Amino acid sequence: MGCQHLEELYELWLLGALSEQGSLDLREHLGRGCPHCLARVREAMETVYVLGRAPKPARPHPRVKSELLRQISRQAAPNR
Amino acid sequence: MSEELPAEDLLARVARQDVAALSELYDRYAPRVYGLIAHILPSRDAAEEILQKVFVRLWIESPSLSQERRSVVAWLVVTAREAAVDRLRALRKRVLNAALQGPGVIARKEVLGGPKSKAAVLRSSAVIFTAKPLEGKSAAIEPDPADRARTLWPGAFPSAWLPQPKEISLIDDRLVLLHKAINQLPKPQRQALELAVLGGLRESEIAAEMGEPLGKVRSSLRAAVTFIKHRRRAVCGTWAANI
Numbered sequence: 001m002g003c004q005h006l007e008e009l010y011e012l013w014l015l016g017a018l019s020e021q022g023s024l025d026l027r028e029h030l031g032r033g034c035p036h037c038l039a040r041v042r043e044a045m046e047t048v049y050v051l052g053r054a055p056k057p058a059r060p061h062p063r064v065k066s067e068l069l070r071q072i073s074r075q076a077a078p079n080r
Numbered sequence: 081m082s083e084e085l086p087a088e089d090l091l092a093r094v095a096r097q098d099v100a101a102l103s104e105l106y107d108r109y110a111p112r113v114y115g116l117i118a119h120i121l122p123s124r125d126a127a128e129e130i131l132q133k134v135f136v137r138l139w140i141e142s143p144s145l146s147q148e149r150r151s152v153v154a155w156l157v158v159t160a161r162e163a164a165v166d167r168l169r170a171l172r173k174r175v176l177n178a179a180l181q182g183p184g185v186i187a188r189k190e191v192l193g194g195p196k197s198k199a200a201v202l203r204s205s206a207v208i209f210t211a212k213p214l215e216g217k218s219a220a221i222e223p224d225p226a227d228r229a230r231t232l233w234p235g236a237f238p239s240a241w242l243p244q245p246k247e248i249s250l251i252d253d254r255l256v257l258l259h260k261a262i263n264q265l266p267k268p269q270r271q272a273l274e275l276a277v278l279g280g281l282r283e284s285e286i287a288a289e290m291g292e293p294l295g296k297v298r299s300s301l302r303a304a305v306t307f308i309k310h311r312r313r314a315v316c317g318t319w320a321a322n323i
């Protein structure tokens with residue numbers, strides 16, 4: 001089966017905006033390892049990145065970083 | 081001034097359990113990741129919790145991610161959006177269930193959508209989330225596995241899908257132009273796209289939210305992403321775009 005009909009769908013699929021059936025069809029097609037679609041998905045990721053960068057940066061509370069570092073240090077410690 | 085270490089080099093150090101390297105990646109990228117998450121989620125607590133989870137996930141997935149040397153910031157932005165949208169959908173479902181069980185006919189109509197004034201379209205999601213129980217800690221609200229299955233890929237998406245660092249660097253250099261292109265979209269297309277990107281809505285939900293036929297919304301979304309894709313190709317390609 002060709003994949004021309006999927007051309008407009010990769011970005012919307014990555015955004016989770018397609019209907020359930022549309023998502024399943026695309027996922028199944030990708031699961032078969034179509035090289036054209038894999039290249040297009042990679043390109044669509046760039047568009048999703050552009051859209052995801054639209055909101056202005058904001059500074060999280062410093063407590064988030066302290067909690068994050070505490071959490072991963074706990075995970076890292078047993079492996080040292 | 082010393083040159084900034086590439087993020088992908090830092091990630092390789094994170095993969096070797098280097099906490100300082102993760103701290104540096106956080107300092108570099110947390111504001112842009114948090115800016116996105118905070119735009120999607122209605123409460124600061126929920127946004128901060130998701131931010132932390134995304135960086136913990138980066139820590140956990142760093143060994144496999146660093147092998148392919150794909151763009152770290154692309155992974156962060158795409159993963160953060162996905163996680164925030166999952167949380168938003170879970171919150172929305174909780175409000176919907178509460179509204180359906182309660183006596184509030186108005187609340188039910190508000191949550192289910194239906195014809196609204198155009199001015200209400202973009203802010204109506206926020207109306208849903210002003211309910212008090214949603215403020216404060218939201219750790220108990222987890223995404224519905226059924227929702228995850230419907231969106232992307234089972235588990236994490238393959239890192240081979242991520243762009244190369246040089247491709248993202250090119251985009252970052254031209255981000256102002258690219259965002260200008262988003263603002264050039266006709267208003268209905270921009271609204272539909274915004275509801276998909278930041279509202280986490282599917283085509284049918286966007287149609288209900290905007291009070292427009294599904295076919296029209298579908299066409300608007302396809303036209304919008306095609307326009308952005310072509311602009312991105314033009315702006316990041318070898319020829320200058322007339323923007």
